[in-house]
Amino acid sequence: MEERYLEDFAPGQIFRSDRLTVTPEAIIAYAREYDPQPFHLDDAAARGTLFGGLAASGWHTASLTMKLLVGSEFRPVGGIIGGGMEELAWPRPVRPGDELRLEIEVLEVRLSQSKPRQGVLRARCTTLNQRDEVVQVIVPKLVVPRRG
Template identity: 65%
Template sequence: MTVLYLDDLAPGQCFGGAARIRIEPERVASFATEFDPQPFHLDAQAATQTLFGGLAASGWHTAAATMRLLVDSDFKPAGGIVGAGFEELRWPLPVRPGDELRVESEVLEVRASRSRPQQGLVRLRTSTYNQHNELVQVSVGSLVVQRRPASAPGVN
């Protein structure tokens, strides 16, 4: 595992990984029961009468699965994946029970902090796809990433 410091990152770099998460039907219901108890997440019959046309995982369930996939991806920023905020979060298609998700991320911008010289911000677009390579979530957010300490070796 190669830890990436702010100094190692540049716009256009892309990261993926082999990790996949299958959205199990019972997890759709348990997540929704606790955090988003709406009929289109809980009741398959009722969901057919909604704009989803069937049972769909909560967008927040998708976001949580995306976070796990991001942590398991090839993107390993120094200091961990520490969010500073989002400017975009969209769910263009619903995630269905049984879908298998994966992520791809692209560095959009890298900026050193003026007030905290030991760190900076990375603007990252993370796209989540289902098993059909359909985009089910896209987010653009800023992450706090540590700069390379003077004693740390460079990336090979």
């Protein structure tokens, strides 16, 4: 896939990712390491919580979103370099067996005031499950090199 410079992006562009399936083993392994709460570690324990069953950590969802983003057709030159986050929301949990995909909408492209060789791109990255339900929305500001 072709990498893109700042000039190759425009507000309104939509990019998409492939899909990935979330396994219960992956949910539990991530939780053991980074978010060891009962609703992320054990389905039986999770049934008695507001989740009503095993649910991936929001941070796991964010990590999966990053994997989808890096592998998508979006591809800025030099990689995906964050310059901050304006929004992060998890409107519904990710469950074992969910098949996730990502839609990236370019919201704004602007030149850097202080660094003429780069600019800032704002995008809405929406992670959806197999039922097209939104499981995460992030709006990062990304640093993207300019051409030449």
